Amino acid sequence: MINQVTKDKVELLHQQYIRLAKDREQALYEIAMSELPDMVYNSNAIENSTLTLQDTEAIIIHDKIIKNHEIREIYEAKNLDRVTTELMKNPNERMSVGLILSLHSLLMNGVRDDIAGRFRSGDEWVRVGTHLGANPAFVSGLVSGLVTSYYDDDSYFLDKIAHFHAEFETIHPFLDGNGRMGRVLINHQLAQVGYPPIIIQNKSKHTDYYPLFDEYMRTNQCDGFVELFALLLMESLHKRIALLSSPKIIKLSEWARQSGVAGNIAANKAARQTIPAFRRGGTWMIGSDYKKITSHCVSMNI
Numbered sequence: 468m469i470n471q472v473t474k475d476k477v478e479l480l481h482q483q484y485i486r487l488a489k490d491r492e493q494a495l496y497e498i499a500m501s502e503l504p505d506m507v508y509n510s511n512a513i514e515n516s517t518l519t520l521q522d523t524e525a526i527i528i529h530d531k532i533i534k535n536h537e538i539r540e541i542y543e544a545k546n547l548d549r550v551t552t553e554l555m556k557n558p559n560e561r562m563s564v565g566l567i568l569s570l571h572s573l574l575m576n577g578v579r580d581d582i583a584g585r586f587r588s589g590d591e592w593v594r595v596g597t598h599l600g601a602n603p604a605f606v607s608g609l610v611s612g613l614v615t616s617y618y619d620d621d622s623y624f625l626d627k628i629a630h631f632h633a634e635f636e637t638i639h640p641f642l643d644g645n646g647r648m649g650r651v652l653i654n655h656q657l658a659q660v661g662y663p664p665i666i667i668q669n670k671s672k673h674t675d676y677y678p679l680f681d682e683y684m685r686t687n688q689c690d691g692f693v694e695l696f697a698l699l700l701m702e703s704l705h706k707r708i709a710l711l712s713s714p715k716i717i718k719l720s721e722w723a724r725q726s727g728v729a730g731n732i733a734a735n736k737a738a739r740q741t742i743p744a745f746r747r748g749g750t751w752m753i754g755s756d757y758k759k760i761t762s763h764c765v766s767m768n769i
Contacts (some may be wrong), residue, residue, distance in 0.1 A: 468626065468690050469697050477625075477697060480704040481662065487711040498710055499555060503527060505666060505748060507547045510650050512669035513676070516540050520748055542577045543647075550574050550651055558658035561618075564611050570651065574644050582642045586610065593639050598684060600639030609638050617656075625700070628656045629692035633683040657700070663707055665699035670749065698740050706745035706752075713754030719744050722753045 488495055508523040518526070518533065518540050525531040526544045533541060550573045560566060572584030586606045587593065593600040601609055613634055620627045635649045654664035667676055679691040709716060723733035737744035737751045744753045 484704050509669045510647050546574050554655050586640045606640045610640050624660050625693050629689040633689040663703045701740040702745045705743040709754035715755040717755045719751035719753050
């Protein structure tokens with residue numbers, strides 16, 4: 468559970484974002500399209516795809532076939548792009564078992580047509596390390612119940628999303644595509660409450676993402692996910708606010724040099740979101756007009 472200071476900061480950023488976004492649908496669309504390769508790359512890389520960000524950009528933007536990679540990985544990039552784009556077209560569509568299966572069908576098209584668009588059943592057990600996914604006989608009912616409980620829950624929106632994600636991955640309802648589906652659904656849930664998407668970073672998956680599943684298995688608590696999602700959401704909001712209001716976007720390292728702030732301190736503040744920095748292609752960026760320095764930064768106290 469995150470504290471009230473962080474909740475207030477998320478809300479203030481959201482209000483600022485809403486004000487800037489008013490009547491600027493085209494700008495928001497272009498921002499979303501520009502970050503699609505980054506989103507697809509990171510989600511697939513978390514699942515050990517060998518495609519680089521540059522490969523992913525070439526596949527999605529230029530429709531190129533990248534040599535020296537399995538055709539499966541090409542399909543995975545194209546399909547995840549298609550799934551994400553489809554959801555962006557209908558951000559208010561209610562999440563349902565039918566929608567989840569439809570998205571999974573798109574995700575697995577040409578990759579695993581034999582399992583596309585259906586839950587595990589029969590003797591289709593899955594194991595991730597020492598964790599066994601739910602008994603196949605109960606998967607459909609568990610996912611249906613999870614969707615119902617999500618909409619019945621009146622908790623803080625990030626608490627709800629974090630619990631859904633942790634439980635969805637614990638059930639592991641599909642033979643393949645569970646992680647990518649889970650991350651896609653996070654962003655659909657955020658869109659339904661008026662927030663922009665987040666990008667879970669592949670680079671830090673072993674420190675900031677995977678361990679949270681182990682914690683959930685041990686404690687049935689998803690506080691770590693809530694904290695991670697809050698940080699990533701603030702980053703996403705900071706990105707859009709900067710793009711919609713700043714005259715120029717520069718590297719954080721350049722801003723730090725100009726502002727007399729040590730590079731490692733600036734990077735640490737960016738990671739904690741106590742300055743309005745955001746990542747683009749794995750590099751921390753910031754609006755060139757941001758003038759606040761250490762003494763004016765608000766602590767998140769997560």
